[in-house]
Amino acid sequence: MDLLRNAVRPYAWGSRTAIADLLGREVPAPHPEAELWLGAHPADPSRVVGPGGRETSLLDLLTADPRRQLGAACTERWGARLPFLMKVLAAEEPLSLQAHPSAVQAAEGFAREEAAGIPLDAANRNYKDSSHKPELICALTEFHALAGFRDAHRTLELLKSLEVPSLRAHIELLAAQPDADGMRALFTTWITLPQPTLDKLVPEVLDGCVAHLRERGPFDRECRTVLELGESYPGDAGVLAAMLLNRIVLRPGEAIHLPAGNLHAYLHGTGVEIMANSDNVLRGGLTPKHVDVPELLRVLDFDCGDVPILRGDVEGHVTTYRTAAAEFELSRLDWSAAETAEETPDEVRLAADGPRILLCTAGRLRLAGDDGTPMELVRGQSVWLPAADPVVHVRPAADGPAQAFHARVGVV
Template sequence: MELLRNAVRPYAWGSRTTIAELLGKPVPAPHPEAELWMGAHPGDPSHLARTGLSLIDCIEADPERQLGAENAARWGNRLPFLLKILAVEEPLSLQAHPSAAQAADGYAREEALGIARDAGERNYPDPTAKPELVCALTEFHALAGFRDPHRTVALLDAVRTPSLSPYIDLLGDQPDSDGLRALFTTWITLPQTSLESLLPDLFDACVRHMKEHGEFTAECQTVLELGERYPGDAGVLAALLLNRLVLGPGEAIYLPAGNLHAYLHGTAVEILANSDNILRGGLTPKHVDVPELLRVLDFRCGDMPVTTGDHDGELRTYRTDAAEFELSRIEWQDDDRAEVAMPSGRPQIVVCTEGSVTVRGDSGEVALARGHSIWVPAADPELKVRPDGSGRAQIFIATVGAESPAHDTL
């Protein structure tokens, strides 16, 4: 096992306090810090603290020891997952991610066109899918997945105005996935002049609904906040179609290919396939490719499942159908000093998100402070972890999926 040094991504939507506090650095940070990356993505790989070697080079030097022979063969000597801490101070863009087949096709197409992988108009910098799971560390607000269309019609009726009526009726006449596709496509392609006349009426209706303490107050407040932050953006209308979620600490949602979503506020652990492919649909000044977004979107609808994971002894594991990753959590309450055996035989990244712990194995032990992480090769024997001190402690363990179904949903 090796301590890691990890990169912090300074996106504008990030926090100037959350990641700095997590890492024990001065607060506030000089600029917004949005994501702490732990993994082997070429864009910002982790490095071994002891030698300075990047995790990519470490794996390439001995893939069978680092990943295990089966995983090395399966994933082409590449770590298939990326672990992040997200510090969401302002809403992220409305976005979806492609399936494996779509990613491979899109990557090959853009490579053939000679689009630089870091170009602003590039949709597919990676040839792989990007399913993801996000687990809340604090109260975490998100939009995710298309709401049941009957509920959406009820919401739209609650803020109905003459200018909105034709669009409400479009979904009301066909309250299913096809109706959602038709309405979303209409809204996302509206001319700017139409948006600028439609949105003020919507905002006025949302204010009225909130003053009346209506059923959809939270959704209306989100629309108003997004409208203030992204004036004239079609993504504000699209937000009306999505489930509005508030996750408590330890609660998680899984976002497979094609799921339209936007994170609004809070701190979370995110695990995802080792890819940076994003198709944006609004709420951003960045590149929005509407035809490509519509090609990957999944318009199946309904409530967004929220999970607290499955108990496996002291571990709580958040299982999905993503072959690329699996996330588990171990939590100790005050005065609980129990030593816990960690899984072994698979490559792992372990991050401490609360308190501090000691991880020990046959070759020694490592103290893991809050915000710090370690790399555990697949060849390492079983490790045990215990909390330090008397307060609460929590770690997350990221590894490859335990099952082996092919991951391709679209």
């Protein structure tokens, strides 16, 4: 049971307040801070703080003693590699439209690009490794996202409501086949439009959104999103693609799971994210980075419908967000102010069944192993719990609400 020091990634779309506030630093931060990484990703592994404040890369610890750190079952399946990466994601501006491959697609794509001799750091490289990248994000604040293709009939209502003459042929294309195949045809048409055509069509769509808002139409939120994206990414096919996706608002504690092929973009908010430890991303727009249209179309899942909002399975103080991902499972630990004021607040017992990371997101926690060794964790701090450690007992250490997120290998 050791404290972690975690890397902050300063992407331009990040917040200057959310992560700085979580970590107890001066607000606003000098530069945007987008992601706090907790794990053993080679690009920015967490550092384990040992006796006397000596720091060691978590990546080095796993390499030196995988059985102790990860356990036998994890090591046999994934080798000396932590299969999940945990993040705090803070989006002030929209991220790119993107999707992730399945395990089979990732393995095939990686082998194909390796055989072609494409450098791993090349701008046109799609597959940085041979793994899939399912992910889940749980909202800490109100969290806005685009995810998955909306029901085709509802999308037709949106497109018709804009009353844009240039969209008539596109509407007819989807109306002729209002299902996954029709959605594929429309998306493919839009993402392959010549730039001069996009430069004409996108502003006309934006004008239609303005008129829709002025007339108080039923797609207020969708139109505002398209206008915001059009301002940031003029002439980008991703602005059109955004009209095909579910517009989602998560309340704190709600989550969405994004399996292979789900086209999505995070728009605004702060959340705890967990994913398979992979870098495989296929981009679909809203970015100056490489967009490989044929490979994106090969990966995307065009099935239409709502994306389920996960509220988790609650057992006492623990809410668990279950998915089919073998690489990870995320749970949330909560105590209300009334519960922490009790003389002996209830504790949560974290079983010693593999590698785990615990992040405190509110209040202060007291941790103790079966041997009685105590540790306090304050908001923004996290600990590494190797597989060889005993059971850890967690309870609030002060009055007021307390919260933590627990990342572990999945149970499937």
